[in-house]
Amino acid sequence: MMADGRLEPKMKDIKESHSMVGIYLVVFGCLTLLTGLTVGIAYLHLERTAAVMAAVFIAGLKATLITLFFMHFKFEKKIIQVTLYTALLLILVLLFILLPDLGTHRLGL
Amino acid sequence: MNNAHAQEVSATGIPSGKLGIWMFLASEVMLFGAFISSYVILRTGSPLFEIPAREMLGVPLATLNTFVLILSSVTMVLALDSVQKNNQKGLSRYLLLTVLLGFVFLGVKAYEYHHKWAEGITLSSGLFGSFYYTLTGLHALHVVGGIVFNLYILVNALRGKYSSNHHERVEYAGLYWHFVDLVWVILFPSLYLL
Known part of the structure; x- marks a missing residue:
């Protein structure tokens, strides 16, 4: 079967797939650890800004791991990446449009 | 969409x-993003936004649910991965596990809702209650949708409709x-930990 030259790439695929299972399990371990970390930090009663920054950073890291490895985003074509980045950009625009309103309320304007 | 349409390559390749x-x-990113943005803005800016005590929020159960979804x-x-290796048994077994874990998530969520409601955190008890039930309810509806989708895939898998090539x-x-x-990973710290 090796002589027909077709089995080799298949075996290569399976090998690659085996290594992907390892990556999935490592990502699972990281996600579990990060979940424990975010809960642990919440009980440290840090100063408000530090607590928010830590929670946002860890949530962002977890979301990135899920997107890149479980959703295989890093292997997708540019058009799909641009589609998702556009949606994320629009959310940031929405937040920044609303932030000045927050400032005026706080200042009592 | 039938199989031929689903596999048809578009102009983008x-x-x-x-x-x-x-x-x-x-579009879902924008839907949840709009709700979460409103939550962040009101929680940061509104003097009427009262956060219930952490003991009332049920952090251990929410942590368990986070682990279940992960x-x-x-x-x-x-x-x-199983279907890519033409492992039909693996495909069915892991799909079934996914569906069961989805039901576990919903079960824990229902238990949480019951307790929160009894403790006075309701849809109309304040801004936190409104956002809590809107965001987690919308997410739970998506979990229900995912379970239905996965059950459909599971039934087809048991009929041998999928292979490494399809x-x-x-x-x-x-x-x-x-x-x-992913959405729950963001909702969890926003609603329970901060």
């Missing part, structure tokens, strides 16, 4: 089904399920 599910997920994401990606719908169901997990 990407199968229509895959392009469609990513477009759908982008685990279900792993079983989902292992289901895809498993597009398993991949699309996986993309949706991982997105549901």
Whole structure:
């Protein structure tokens, strides 16, 4: 079967797939650890800004791991990446449009 | 969309089904993003936004649910990995596990709702209650949708409809399920820990 030259790439695929299972399990371990970390930090009663920054950073890291490895985003074509980045950009625009309103309320304007 | 349409390659060089599910997920990002933005703005800016005590929020149960969804994401990606290796048993087994973990998540959520309601955190008890039930309710509806989608894939898998050469719908169901997990990863600290 090796002589027909077709089995080799298949075996290569399976090998690659085996290594992907390892990556999935490592990502699972990281996600579990990060979940424990975010809960642990919440009980440290840090100063408000530090607590928010830590929670946002860890949530962002977890979301990135899920997107890149479980959703295989890093292997997708540019058009799909641009589609998702556009949606994320629009959310940031929405937040920044609303932030000045927050400032005026706080200042009592 | 029938199989032929799902696999048809669009002008972008990407199968229509895959392009469609990513477009759908982008719209979902904007849906949840709009709700979460409103939550952040009101929570930061409104003097009427009162946060219940952490003991009332039930952090241990929410942590358990986070772990359940993360685990279900792993079983989902292992289901895809199985079908890519033509392992039909693995595909069915991991899909079934994913569906069961989805039900566990909903069961824990129902228990949480019951207790929160009894403790006075209701839809009309304040801004936190309104946002809590709107955001987690919307997310739970997506979990229900994901379970239905995965059950459909599971039934087809048991009928032997997927193989290493034809498993597009398993991949699309996986993309949706991982997105549901991703949303919860953001909701969990926002609603329970901060």
